[in-house]
Amino acid sequence: MEQKKQKPTAENETLIVSRRIQRVSLHLAPVPRPLHEHDTQEQLGLFPCARSAKLEVETEKLSLYMRGKYREIQEKIYEYFHARPELQTPLEISKDEHRELCWRQMYGLIKEAGIRPLKYVVEDPGKYFAIVEAAGAVDISLGIKLGVQYSLWGGSVINLGTKKHKDKYFEGIDSLEYPGCFAMTELHHGSNVQGLQTVATFDPITDEFIINTPSDGAIKWWIGNAAVHGKFASVFAKLMLPAHDVKGVSDMGVHAFIVPLRDLKTHQALPGIEIHDCGHKVGLNGVDNGALRFTSVRIPRDNLLNRFGDVSRDGQYTSSLPTINKRFAATLGELVGGRVALASSSTSVLKVANTIAIRYSLLRQQFGPPNQPEVSILDYQSQQHKLMPMLASTYAFHFATSYLVEIYSQMKTTHAAHLVGDVHGLSAGLKAYVTSYTAKSLSVCREACGGHGYAAVNRFGILRNDHDIFQTFEGDNTVLLQQVSHISFYCVLA
Numbered sequence: 001m002e003q004k005k006q007k008p009t010a011e012n013e014t015l016i017v018s019r020r021i022q023r024v025s026l027h028l029a030p031v032p033r034p035l036h037e038h039d040t041q042e043q044l045g046l047f048p049c050a051r052s053a054k055l056e057v058e059t060e061k062l063s064l065y066m067r068g069k070y071r072e073i074q075e076k077i078y079e080y081f082h083a084r085p086e087l088q089t090p091l092e093i094s095k096d097e098h099r100e101l102c103w104r105q106m107y108g109l110i111k112e113a114g115i116r117p118l119k120y121v122v123e124d125p126g127k128y129f130a131i132v133e134a135a136g137a138v139d140i141s142l143g144i145k146l147g148v149q150y151s152l153w154g155g156s157v158i159n160l161g162t163k164k165h166k167d168k169y170f171e172g173i174d175s176l177e178y179p180g181c182f183a184m185t186e187l188h189h190g191s192n193v194q195g196l197q198t199v200a201t202f203d204p205i206t207d208e209f210i211i212n213t214p215s216d217g218a219i220k221w222w223i224g225n226a227a228v229h230g231k232f233a234s235v236f237a238k239l240m241l242p243a244h245d246v247k248g249v250s251d252m253g254v255h256a257f258i259v260p261l262r263d264l265k266t267h268q269a270l271p272g273i274e275i276h277d278c279g280h281k282v283g284l285n286g287v288d289n290g291a292l293r294f295t296s297v298r299i300p301r302d303n304l305l306n307r308f309g310d311v312s313r314d315g316q317y318t319s320s321l322p323t324i325n326k327r328f329a330a331t332l333g334e335l336v337g338g339r340v341a342l343a344s345s346s347t348s349v350l351k352v353a354n355t356i357a358i359r360y361s362l363l364r365q366q367f368g369p370p371n372q373p374e375v376s377i378l379d380y381q382s383q384q385h386k387l388m389p390m391l392a393s394t395y396a397f398h399f400a401t402s403y404l405v406e407i408y409s410q411m412k413t414t415h416a417a418h419l420v421g422d423v424h425g426l427s428a429g430l431k432a433y434v435t436s437y438t439a440k441s442l443s444v445c446r447e448a449c450g451g452h453g454y455a456a457v458n459r460f461g462i463l464r465n466d467h468d469i470f471q472t473f474e475g476d477n478t479v480l481l482q483q484v485s486h487i488s489f490y491c492v493l494a
């Protein structure tokens with residue numbers, strides 16, 4: 001039955017309006033106590049914290065504890081950049097200048113401050129993540145540029161290659177003589193890595209692989225370090241072997257190959273290599289992302305990163321893993337370090353945003369009881385509801401990602417097989433959860449600081465733009481969460 005609408009009368013309209021005004025006034029000039037004992041409007045009351053008695057916290061001890069065991073190397077990085085103001089990123093900077101500055105920041109860190117990240121990628125991954133975290137606090141582009149050089153390019157050579165690759169490339173990568181890229185993503189395939197189309201065909205006559213981009217969709221896209229600085233790339237391509245059947249080749253699945261991109265002396269692109277610039281991005285403009293096309297690029301057979309599969313001089317394929325799927329899983333499994341780094345770097349971004357928003361909220365005052373000083377905006381429950389659960393989550397993420405770093409380091413240094421499943425599941429889950437949470441929180445923090453949160457100098461805009469892509473690279477968050485549910489499902493069955 002249709003309900004009859006009550007006709008508005010002057011009397012009930014006045015009642016509604018005065019109730020509304022009363023509610024709003026509780027926000028504007030809140031009273032410290034509820035109006036009545038059982039009044040639900042109590043929630044809108046003032047919940048003083050800014051002017052309440054200070055808690056006795058030993059801040060120095062807490063800070064020392066929270067900075068953890070790698071604070072020394074982080075302080076060394078901060079001190080280096082404090083002493084070099086010309087290396088600090090200004091607010092207004094063009095893409096090209098930002099790329100050059102980011103390179104100089106990285107170069108200074110390695111050559112002047114004497115930081116050697118690749119050593120730690122291998123021996124003490126926790127220390128390596130701490131270096132990336134500190135560099136990211138200087139400029140997130142710098143943290144990502146380091147990640148491309150050491151975790152992606154360096155990590156792929158170290159983890160997917162064998163001794164001959166380490167002997168040949170380790171020093172050059174660590175010292176920045178060999179700046180490099182990690183070329184996995186293609187224009188048509190990002191998350192679906194097994195769908196990659198680039199091919200590496202073995203030529204038994206010359207003992208070489210021939211790298212080809214068979215279509216526009218197979219152009220390597222978004223490749224960090226490619227547009228300007230990279231001299232090498234680890235290129236992910238389908239390994240093709242000659243076969244005596246109608247097809248003429250057999251596809252052994254996706255493998256990684258070291259491909260020189262530019263001449264070491266002249267920096268000119270090498271024959272068969274076409275390099276394009278992916279252009280200005282929403283953020284991270286200190287990183288030079290580029291596109292790569294290969295036309296019959298010949299590389300020695302030794303450039304196959306052959307830890308999980310090898311090709312002999314006479315073109316025979318050998319692997320300790322029996323199927324393409326198992327080799328693919330092992331290859332990608334070696335690359336989880338990037339996810340661990342992103343989960344921990346995203347937590348650092350959240351720490352910075354929290355600190356800015358909470359400090360500001362404590363000092364900023366708006367409204368107050370009649371004839372009394374205005375109150376701190378942190379005294380409003382609405383402000384507390386925005387910021388305090390976020391602060392608690394930041395602590396939780398700090399401990400969760402520290403644990404992840406710990407078990408990842410154990411797995412890498414002791415080769416403990418029983419940790420592989422945990423590291424895989426936790427790194428995928430935490431990377432996805434933390435980066436999504438931080439991306440949303442950056443907007444909340446900006447809003448919590450009102451108009452002043454919008455001034456570029458207060459950093460929310462830069463943090464938000466630079467961090468946003470953390471949700472996509474190193475595994476799109478939706479796809480990663482599907483992996484987590486898949487892993488959990490099999491854990492339940494086991």
Ligand SMILES: Cc1cc2nc3c(=O)[nH]c(=O)nc-3n(C[C@H](O)[C@H](O)[C@H](O)COP(=O)(O)OP(=O)(O)OC[C@H]3O[C@@H](n4cnc5c(N)ncnc54)[C@H](O)[C@@H]3O)c2cc1C
Pocket residue numbers: 148152182183184185188189190191192221222223224281284289469472473474475476477478479
């Ligand atoms: C700044 C930047 C730097 C990068 N650096 C590098 C680099 O150095 N090297 C490199 O190789 N790559 C790099 N990348 C590429 C990055 O890794 C890819 O963008 C990422 O893997 C996602 O792939 P995609 O862009 O093709 O998105 P897609 O895979 O096309 O995803 C698009 C959307 O589809 C959804 N989707 C996809 N599959 C599924 C599914 N199965 N179920 C449900 N939803 C799905 C995703 O959730 C997403 O929302 C970089 C990208 C950027 C933007």
